[in-house]
Amino acid sequence: MSDRSPRNRAPQRRPDRVRGVAYQVIRQVTAEGGYANLALNKALREQRLSGRDAAFCTELVHGTLRWQGTYDAFLARSVSRPLADLDPELLDLLRLGTHQLLRMRVDSYAAVSEMVTLTRAEIGQKRSGLVNAVLRKISQRTLTQWIDTVAPSAVEDRLGHLAIAKAHPRWVIEAFAQALGEEPAATPPGRGGVEPASGQDRLPEESGGLEGLLDADNEAPRVTLVARPGVSDVDELVAAGATAGRWSPYAAVLEGGGDPGRIDAVASGRAGVQDEGSQLVAVALATAEIESADASWLDLCAGPGGKSGLLAALVNQRDGQLTAVEPLKHRAELVRSNLRAIPGEHKVLIGDGTKPTWPAGSFDRVLADVPCSGLGALRRRPEARWRRTPEDVAELRPLQEDLLDSAITSARPGGVVAYVTCSPHPDETRAVVDAVLAKRDDAKLEDARPLFPGVPDLGDGPDVQLWPHLHGTDAMYLALIRRT
Structure with a gap:
């Protein structure tokens, strides 16, 4: 018909x-x-x-x-x-x-x-x-022309202008400006109008600042792989078409994109997809100095298991064991999948990290990669900037503090804890650490910057904030805490 x-x-x-x-x-x-x-x-x-x-x-x-x-x-x-x-x-x-x-x-x-x-x-x-x-x-x-028509003047309202010109909610820009130490109301002398969409004509002093960060958030991220030591290496990934990463000794980058699952090491679980910033914070925890025993590690908030896979491979080299904890069953299965190619008797527990089922002081190293707003990964999650709200940050704060407190209690005296978030929001980073340490007299904050050898622009310390525009990574935050 x-x-x-x-x-x-x-x-x-x-x-x-x-x-x-x-x-x-x-x-x-x-x-x-x-x-x-x-x-x-x-x-x-x-x-x-x-x-x-x-x-x-x-x-x-x-x-x-x-x-x-x-x-x-x-x-x-x-x-x-x-x-x-x-x-x-x-x-x-x-x-x-x-x-x-x-x-x-x-x-x-x-x-x-x-x-x-x-x-x-x-x-x-x-x-x-x-x-x-x-x-x-x-x-x-x-x-x-549309930005000129719709956005407020950059001179009169810099953040309001950036919200339109750089496609970020104003509250997110305010938090980023605070984390970067910029005065939110400041406008570079003689500047106004609209930045080019590509961001290529910024003044040099701006490239590492707030506008550089917002531009980096609007660029598609590269596909970064991690070679899990002992079962894979960067040379194998390079032979499969990747290039060696910039900072992590285990990183490789698929410059042209494509499906990483086509690489045998990734398909088998010997390697995985993991941002270089996530690799760096896991490696920092693994290389912090501790005395005596170093065979029992804990990943307190493990799902989906990317950091667990790297930590398990690293602790294997010390004849140790990783315990990974995840409250949701389907995410615990993802953790198991990330551990499937790693030798050893590593444990995946389904449970609440704020309510430990193990004795206090059981672990030498503890990772607390807590649930957060995810504002540090806006390159990878384009919808997140419009989906998240300031209320989300406030609601997550009690859980973040409880998890960090539990992590410190789980570490033995002399052991170390890495408090990690994929967010640069001040209320999810140093504010959480300060609040928890203020209530305890058995833990102290240590300088984490030496644990990132060769990585520049780490700030005044003692904690570390990585940035998309400075390091090409997600905006990962790490505070290193030692149980005393």
Whole structure:
């Protein structure tokens, strides 16, 4: 039967497949609370997208989610009613179209036409007219022109301007500025207007500061691997197409991206995917000096197990044992998977790290990589910046303090504890450490900087904060505490 009718002589054009996949992934993230990396990887596998199609789909998803708040500010000026009154499906289509128009090398006519076609297929002909009209309005200005139109003056309100120009919520920028030691209200003399989207024309003194950090958060991260010592090494990963990492002796980087699972060492569990910052904090704990026994290590908050895999491999070299604790059963299974290729009798316990089932002072080294806001990994989790709130940070604080207190109690006298977060927010880092140590007289903070040999820009200590714009890592924080 023909799909033509007297009122529709031409058949409806089919939507672009890659854009359709990207839209469905975005809907999973915004409507169902999914994680972009997991949803996207699954979709790419199921739809068998690879090469240029996979790269295009990835940029559509990550870019749209990363710049969501900025695009909403532009759309609010282009739609005649509040964005809150739009159906979520329609708003996601408008965001996806806006990203193609403003930050991708897609012809404006093609971008609008393809999004109109996708709108018809996904939510019906009735909405396609609005999508066409709104995206044509968006296409009339460049990204820089839109920022000039919507954002407050950089001179009068620097942070408000950066929130639009750099696509970060204001509260996150304020926390980053505090962690960097910058005066939030300060504006470089003579500066105003808009930074280029690429960030390439910043003044030298700005490259390591707040704007450099925000730009780094908006860049796609490299795929970093860890060679678990004793069962793999960096040379094996390099032979498989990676290049040696910059800081960690166990790191290698897949410069061109691609599926790390194609590498035998990764597929077998002898190596894994792990940010170099995560490797560095685990190695720092493993190399801190302690006297006498050094065979019993604890990972108090182990899931999903990337650090557990590296620690187990390292303690194996000392004929020791790792105990990994995780409260959620499915995450405990992920920990076991990360340990599957590591020899030794390592333990994975399903339990609450704040309620130890082992005697006090049982371990020589303890890692407390506590649950946190994840603001240090915004490069990898583009949706997190819009999903997290200041209330999340406040709600996590009691748990973080309880876990650190439990970690210190679990360490033997002379043993060491690494308090770690993937967040630079001051309320999740030094504030937690200070609050816990103020209540105890049997632990002290030590200078962790010597445990990061060759790594520059570690600050005044004694704790260490890594940064995407300075070190190319996630913004990992470590405080080294010794049980006295």
